[in-house]
Amino acid sequence: MYPPGMPKLWNETIDGHRRAVRDAVLETTVALVTEHGLASVTMSQIAKEAGIGRATLYKYFPDVPSILLAWHDRHVAAHLAALAGARDRAHGPSERLGAILRGYAHITHRRPQDGEIAAFVHRDPHVTRAQRQLHDLVREAVAEAAAAGAVRDDVAPGELADYCLHALSAAGAMPSEAAVRRLVDVTLSGLRPAP
Amino acid sequence: MYPPGMPKLWNETIDGHRRAVRDAVLETTVALVTEHGLASVTMSQIAKEAGIGRATLYKYFPDVPSILLAWHDRHVAAHLAALAGARDRAHGPSERLGAILRGYAHITHRRPQDGEIAAFVHRDPHVTRAQRQLHDLVREAVAEAAAAGAVRDDVAPGELADYCLHALSAAGAMPSEAAVRRLVDVTLSGLRPAP
Numbered sequence: 001m002y003p004p005g006m007p008k009l010w011n012e013t014i015d016g017h018r019r020a021v022r023d024a025v026l027e028t029t030v031a032l033v034t035e036h037g038l039a040s041v042t043m044s045q046i047a048k049e050a051g052i053g054r055a056t057l058y059k060y061f062p063d064v065p066s067i068l069l070a071w072h073d074r075h076v077a078a079h080l081a082a083l084a085g086a087r088d089r090a091h092g093p094s095e096r097l098g099a100i101l102r103g104y105a106h107i108t109h110r111r112p113q114d115g116e117i118a119a120f121v122h123r124d125p126h127v128t129r130a131q132r133q134l135h136d137l138v139r140e141a142v143a144e145a146a147a148a149g150a151v152r153d154d155v156a157p158g159e160l161a162d163y164c165l166h167a168l169s170a171a172g173a174m175p176s177e178a179a180v181r182r183l184v185d186v187t188l189s190g191l192r193p194a195p
Numbered sequence: 196m197y198p199p200g201m202p203k204l205w206n207e208t209i210d211g212h213r214r215a216v217r218d219a220v221l222e223t224t225v226a227l228v229t230e231h232g233l234a235s236v237t238m239s240q241i242a243k244e245a246g247i248g249r250a251t252l253y254k255y256f257p258d259v260p261s262i263l264l265a266w267h268d269r270h271v272a273a274h275l276a277a278l279a280g281a282r283d284r285a286h287g288p289s290e291r292l293g294a295i296l297r298g299y300a301h302i303t304h305r306r307p308q309d310g311e312i313a314a315f316v317h318r319d320p321h322v323t324r325a326q327r328q329l330h331d332l333v334r335e336a337v338a339e340a341a342a343a344g345a346v347r348d349d350v351a352p353g354e355l356a357d358y359c360l361h362a363l364s365a366a367g368a369m370p371s372e373a374a375v376r377r378l379v380d381v382t383l384s385g386l387r388p389a390p
Binding site for chain 2: 119123152155159160162163165166167168169170173174179182183185186187188189190191192194195
């Protein structure tokens with residue numbers, strides 16, 4: 001992984017620096033777009049606000065949209081990791097499914113629903129890939145719970161995952177955490193095997 | 196309702212003419228926007244394609260966005276009327292709720308999900324009003340079914356309506372009518388009183 005003769009620490013320092021610049025660019029861009037709108041933010045402005053040269057910025061990103069997508073990717077990766085973590089801390093198939101759905105509902109609840117950045121990134125195929133990863137996570141947990149008899153097995157796990165993710169998207173407009181918990185509860189009821 | 200001395204038939208003819216012009220404008224605009232994109236369609240083009248004068252067009256609509264919103268309004272009104280009709284033909288609270296949810300899922304399934312027109316009209320407050328009417332329709336049916344003991348009463352009907360509408364929006368990406376029926380079935384299971 002490391003070029004011969006180059007100490008590991010040196011590489012870590014460079015990586016750390018790169019990550020710090022990248023993070024500064026992402027945060028600066030989101031702040032600028034939120035304040036001024038997507039159409040009016042330029043690469044020069046971003047470089048200036050992030051405290052780096054314009055040429056340096058172009059070594060990291062070719063344009064403003066690619067910065068927003070990178071920012072969104074970072075968010076989604078963090079959310080998927082959090083959901084997988086919640087799943088892995090739970091014991092038993094039902095509990096693992098519940099942990100994922102609760103986690104997803106709360107992420108959706110806290111996420112700003114409108115705004116130009118959300119509208120922009122959700123048009124991109126990158127987001128489709130992230131949604132597929134999320135869908136896979138839920139589908140696998142549904143399949144595991146169905147195999148254990150805790151979830152209906154007369155509907156395919158993939159369809160049930162679609163149902164869950166759409167139903168829980170209602171969390172975005174819910175007025176309180178208590179309402180979100182009720183939504184998760186109702187959504188889980190829909191998965192129960194027919195009596 | 197009619198100015199004195201003016202025969203009713205005459206008014207109906209004028210109304211019929213106005214409606215025909217209006218409908219032609221709506222259909223022409225949607226066809227042009229679908230083909231060329233929202234940004235490149237002008238009022239002059241619409242007038243020309245609809246076979247009316249530009250001045251006449253401006254008596255009906257001030258700009259292209261207002262035409263698209265009128266087109267969407269007409270669609271939504273037709274859908275709401277269809278859902279209310281399906282409800283009124285059903286017997287009993289559970290059946291009325293089921294008829295509305297099935298109807299909504301099938302409308303969502305057949306509706307084109309993407310496209311510039313959908314993205315445009317869904318940003319408008321008009322659509323919020325239509326969504327509120329839809330929400331009211333579902334909420335009332337949920338409340339009626341809850342009062343009859345067919346739906347859980349530990350969660351407010353408004354929250355259950357949110358859950359239903361979001362869950363059923365999954366119908367948009369479902370591959371078949373059979374999958375849509377299963378989605379409605381799963382969504383209805385979530386509403387059942389706890390055993």
